[in-house]
Amino acid sequence: MRELGRREINEVHVEAGSKLNASLVREGCVDELLVYLAPSLIGAGQGMFALDAPARLADKHELRFHACAQVGADLRILARFNHNTTQHHDYT
Secondary structure, eight states: OHHHHTOOOOOOOOOOHHHHHHHHHHHTSEEEEEEEHHHESSSSOOOOOOOOOOOOOOGGOOOEEEEEEETEEEEEEEEOOTTTOOOOOOOO
16 A cells, blocks of 8 residues: 555555455445445345454444435445544555
8 A cells, every 4th residue: 555655646446355345444445335226135245344243333334325326227436435433554
């Protein structure tokens, strides 16, 4: 992350599994989530984040919805982390 900051790269898009997603969230490297939700049920599925439940509700990772739009049959949801309650790092 420091190297990306040094190169003045301020935006990185990550499409990953639950473990890397969780690591990035835990380390405060995520500003926003862009999620597409399809109107389908296909079984148990996979989790988006391999995060442990917080010991206290106050320790949750809080998001606020920024935009929601229908794209075809899917929903496109943009949610941003509330940095008042979530740790955030500056890697510049």
